[in-house]
Amino acid sequence: MVDIEKLRAAYPDTTVYKDPNIVAIFKAASIPSFLRDWILKRKAESDGRIHDAEALRKYIYEIIPRRDNFLELKDEARSDGCTKKFLAKIEIQFNVKSDEYTFAIPDLGLGHNETLIEDYVWERIKEDVVKTSGGWGLVQLGYRSPGGESPRGCFTLLEYKNFCPYIIDLEAYREARCQFTTEEWIDVVLGAIDYNPAGYEDWIQKHTVLTRLLPFIEPRLNLVELAPKGTGKSYLFGRVGKYGWLVSGGTLTRAKMFGDINGKSPGLIASNDFVALDEIQSINFHDPSEMQGGLKAYMESGEITVGKNRIIGGAGVILLGNIPQTEMDETRDMFQRLPKVFHESALLDRFHGFIRGRDIPRMSENLKINGWALNTEYFSEIMHLLRQSAETLIYRHVVEKMVDYPPEADTRDTEAILRLCTAYLKLLFPHVTEPHNIDRLEFKRYCLRPAVQMRTVIRHQLQKIDPLEYGGKNVAAYTLREAQK
CATH class of the missing domain: 2.40.50 (OB fold (Dihydrolipoamide Acetyltransferase, E2P))
Known part of the structure; x- marks a missing residue:
């Protein structure tokens, strides 16, 4: 568990008290977590708490019109x-x-x-x-x-x-992270996104929940999560930060996703950190073949040509779908319920990893944070800043120095695993900017092994969808390099 005194000492200006009763007021008003914490910081009294709930309701009503x-x-x-x-x-x-x-x-x-x-x-x-x-x-x-x-x-x-009430200092953030063990830090991050660490059975459940944050922190990271209902997918991708976009149902056009043909209105991929397609089974595509081709082009290179316009984006593409627990079987085709757009192996191969939704418990009251935690708005700004090219290069360098693989390894597998490792490193070990600064076994446990597992599920699904092309082709062995002396 997190030492609250240590947390508040490490981040004195960027922690807030998250009271479930007060949080419920914001939830009832459909206010995102990042916006809620901005208001909490402005209205909390000297002890960090909100004592007058009615005054808070009145303020919310005034500052956010309906x-x-x-x-x-x-x-x-x-x-x-x-x-x-x-x-x-x-x-x-x-x-x-x-x-x-x-x-x-x-x-x-x-x-x-x-x-x-x-x-x-x-x-x-x-x-x-x-x-x-x-x-x-x-x-x-x-x-x-x-x-x-x-x-x-x-x-x-x-x-x-555009509001941002904090001075975001990445170096101070990294320095403060050094004060926590990895287990403590995982709990800190869970609190930042409103979850109670004590409500989880083991570190695997915690780690899988945090995997959802990887597209928040790493550019152009494409993921799939198929999970039972009620595990919080929509909440996290739609309410935690202001830089992503959650599409829920309805019809999605090429112009909306990538941009209009005259180039004057940028699409979702050009103006967001990620685009999450929620309840993917219920989303209709105006022109399925056009959307499929656009996704393949964009997810491969990060750019797409629409008309005469070259559109460059940094958003990851996330597929979120609900499937029964009984169908959560990596040895079977788990994509059969998805729209036909995603039944093509060439498109599926461009997704870097699969989030194992079966490892995430259904949301319950004991999973809601109650107490001091890192401010969600501040934390979402940190993740956004860590997406910068200069930051990504620092962490990718560490990963490439630590991960070894055979020369015959599939290029897409390698890029996916290295990119996932980089995202995990930013999220869990932001203070590590050189290979010798991280415990090698911790890197293997929390970064490399999960990355390989996430890509392996995609590979298994490719084998089911297109056995002629992918049958018998497994993910190569990705291991730790020998430590440099």
């Missing part, structure tokens, strides 16, 4: 010229026909056809929004009446500020 009271905001913008600032997730796109930037706030039902970002505002805010096409931030709306050169009335964006 669709049913959006008419009040519209009237405020029209009557007073501007609204008070509030928290919202906005989406931004460029309209070629009108040569204008527009925005949408889907949670409030505000669409692009009734908004405008005037040029002087765009110049002021574009640094906060251009890379992500929007996101969560403090928003202020205005209103422009029709008349003169403005044929239509519309709501305008007066202010937008």
